[in-house]
Amino acid sequence: MLLFLLSSFISADALYNRGEYLYFAKACSSCHGPSAEGSSSAPKLANKSQKHLEKKLHDFKNGKVFNSNQEMMSQFVRVFSDKDIKAISVFLSQHKKKNLPDVADDILGGVGS
């Protein structure tokens, strides 16, 4: 049990780090901001719930898109494996720049949604 707990901590950390790497390597930060705080052209992502982020990313990946911004997001996300999506969602939902206020899911929603 202890070992299980330990290993789940370690893998959660590895996911966070991988998510952080992908977020910057895949230029997500160029629209969503270096602290995932959002910008005039993209919604804030930091500290939204992991469940919400994963669902959104899977929808984009699976082509469930309803406007041109989401279509564009779909292009970015298409290359990600399910594990990548999980990693990015872990990173964003547990975002460590704690100066950002938490946002309840869907209060900001997506731009134009």
Ligand code: HEC
């Ligand atoms: C060219 C600018 C741009 C880039 C680059 C970009 N996004 Fe987005 N993203 C947007 C816009 C605009 C939306 C809002 C789409 C909509 O209308 O719902 C969005 C929506 C999202 C959402 C849904 C947010 C919500 O709560 O509805 C997530 C998650 C997301 N992007 C993650 C990413 C990730 C991860 C990357 C890097 C692979 C990325 N984005 C790259 C512009 C961008």
